[in-house]
Amino acid sequence: MKxxxxxxxxxxxxxxxxxxxxxxxxxxxxxNSGTKxxxxxxxxxxxxxxxxxxxxxxxxxxHGDVDRLLSSVSSNFVWTKAQKLYENDGINAFSQPY
Amino acid sequence: xxxxxVIIRGDGTGPDIADSVIKIIGASGAQIDWEEADxxxxxxxxxxxxxxxxxxxxxxxxxxxxxxxxxTPVGKGSVSANVTLRxxxxxxxxxxxxKALPGVTTPFSDLDLVIFRENTEDLYAxxxxxxxxxxxxxxxxxSRKGSERIARFALDYARTNGRKKVTAVHKxxxxxxxxxxxxxxxxxxxxxxxxxxxxxxxxxxxxMQLVTKWRLYDVLVLPNLYGDIISDLCAGMMxxxxxxxxxNFGRDAALFEAVHGSAPKYKGMDKVNPTALMLSGVLMLRHxxxxxxxxRIEKALHKVLSEGKVRTYDLGGSSKTSEFAYAIINEMxxxxx
Numbered sequence: 207m208k209x210x211x212x213x214x215x216x217x218x219x220x221x222x223x224x225x226x227x228x229x230x231x232x233x234x235x236x237x238n239s240g241t242k243x244x245x246x247x248x249x250x251x252x253x254x255x256x257x258x259x260x261x262x263x264x265x266x267x268x269h270g271d272v273d274r275l276l277s278s279v280s281s282n283f284v285w286t287k288a289q290k291l292y293e294n295d296g297i298n299a300f301s302q303p304y
Numbered sequence: 305x306x307x308x309x310v311i312i313r314g315d316g317t318g319p320d321i322a323d324s325v326i327k328i329i330g331a332s333g334a335q336i337d338w339e340e341a342d343x344x345x346x347x348x349x350x351x352x353x354x355x356x357x358x359x360x361x362x363x364x365x366x367x368x369x370x371x372x373x374x375x376t377p378v379g380k381g382s383v384s385a386n387v388t389l390r391x392x393x394x395x396x397x398x399x400x401x402x403k404a405l406p407g408v409t410t411p412f413s414d415l416d417l418v419i420f421r422e423n424t425e426d427l428y429a430x431x432x433x434x435x436x437x438x439x440x441x442x443x444x445x446x447s448r449k450g451s452e453r454i455a456r457f458a459l460d461y462a463r464t465n466g467r468k469k470v471t472a473v474h475k476x477x478x479x480x481x482x483x484x485x486x487x488x489x490x491x492x493x494x495x496x497x498x499x500x501x502x503x504x505x506x507x508x509x510x511x512m513q514l515v516t517k518w519r520l521y522d523v524l525v526l527p528n529l530y531g532d533i534i535s536d537l538c539a540g541m542m543x544x545x546x547x548x549x550x551x552n553f554g555r556d557a558a559l560f561e562a563v564h565g566s567a568p569k570y571k572g573m574d575k576v577n578p579t580a581l582m583l584s585g586v587l588m589l590r591h592x593x594x595x596x597x598x599x600r601i602e603k604a605l606h607k608v609l610s611e612g613k614v615r616t617y618d619l620g621g622s623s624k625t626s627e628f629a630y631a632i633i634n635e636m637x638x639x640x641x
Contacts, residue, residue: 240431249392
C-alpha cells in the first residue's frame with residue numbers, strides 16, 4: 207500500500223479553520239459523523255465536537271512527513287486520533303464522506 | 305388547506321406505486337400540491353449525483369417529501385440515495401410503526417410497536433479504513449448529542465401518543481464505551497419522563513424477545529445499525545417490507561418513504577403492492593395534521609385487505625397495483641372507508 211495522506215480528528219466546537227496546506231499536504235475535506243462540512247456548501251445539520259480532517263499529499267510522502275504534519279496541527283488544535291491513508295493499486299483504501 | 309409536498313417517484317416499481325398513492329391521497333380529501341423532484345438511476349444516467357442538490361434544496365424549502373424506492377447501484381464509488389438524503393437533510397430519526405394489518409397473515413397477532421432508529425451515526429457514519437493490507441476498520445461513532453436527540457424524540461412520541469413504555473436496545477455489555485454512551489444517555493433523558501416506563505434490552509435478546517414476547521414491547525429506541533436490522537425483522541413480523549411504512553424526521557424536514565427495494569424486475573408491470581408507500585403517505589398526512597384523510601385511507605385499506613378480493617401477488621392475489629389502488633379509492637368514495 208502507498209501512503210498518500212492522513213485523517214486528523216480534531217476536537218472542536220465548530221468547523222476547525224485549519225491551514226489549507228501544510229508542506230506537501232493539501233486539506234481535501236472536513237467531515238462530521240461521515241457528512242462533509244468543508245469545502246462549502248456545508249449542509250445544515252447538527253454536528254458533534256469531533257471533526258475528521260483529511261490531508262492528501264500532492265507527491266510521494268514518508269511516515270515522517272505525517273509526523274511533521276501532526277506536530278504542525280498540534281500547535282493550534284487538539285487532535286484526538288489520526289489515521290494514515292493508503293492507496294492500493296491506485297484505489298483509495300479508505301471511505302469518502304457523504 | 306392546500307399543503308405543498310415533494311414527490312420523488314423513485315426507480316424500478318417506484319413510479320407505479322407513487323402514481324397509485326398520489327391518486328389515493330387525492331381521493332382522501334387532503335389537498336396536496338406535489339412538486340416533482342428527481343433522485344436515483346435517471347440522475348446517475350444524466351451524469352448527476354444520485355441525489356442532486358436541487359432535490360435536497362426542494363425538500364429543505366418545502367419541508368415535507370414522499371419518496372418511492374430508489375436503487376442503490378452496486379460497485380465501487382456508488383453511494384446510497386437514502387443515506388445521502390438522511391445525511392444532507394439531517395434526518396436523525398427513522399420512525400417505523402409496526403402494526404399487524406387485517407387480512408395480512410402473520411403469527412404475531414396484536415403486533416403494535418413503534419421503532420425509533422438513530423439515523424446519522426454508528427457504523428452508518430461509514431468511516432472506514434484499511435489500516436494495513438490485512439486489517440480493515442470501521443469507526444462506530446456514537447455521540448451524547450446524537451443519542452440524546454433520538455432518545456428525546458422517542459420519549460416525546462410516547463408521551464404525545466399515549467404509549468406507556470420505551471425500551472432502549474443496545475450491546476453495552478460488549479461495546480461498553482460506544483453503546484454504553486448510548487444507553488447511559490437514554491437512561492438520563494428518560495428521567496425527565498417519569499410518566500413513561502423505561503427499560504433496556506441487549507440487542508440479541510431483543511431479537512428473541514420480539515419473536516416470542518412481542519406484546520411486552522411498545523416503543524423501541526436503537527442506534528443506527530441495530531435499528532436497521534430490528535426494523536426489517538419487525539417489518540417481516542407484520543407481513544413483509546411491502547406493507548411496512550417509514551418516516552425520517554429532522555429539525556427542518558420530514559421524508560416519508562417505502563422501506564422496500566425498487567424491484568426492477570417488475571418495473572412498469574403495474575404489479576407490486578403499494579401499501580408501504582400508501583401507509584408512509586398516511587404518516588405524512590398525520591404530520592400535516594390531515595387526520596381525517598389519514599383515517600379514511602387507513603380504514604379503506606383495512607377494509608380492502610380484510611375482504612381479500614383485491615390483493616397483489618405478495619399477499620397471494622393477482623391484482624395489479626392500480627386495481628388495488630382503485631379498490632381503496634372506491635371504498636373511500638362509497639363512504640364506507
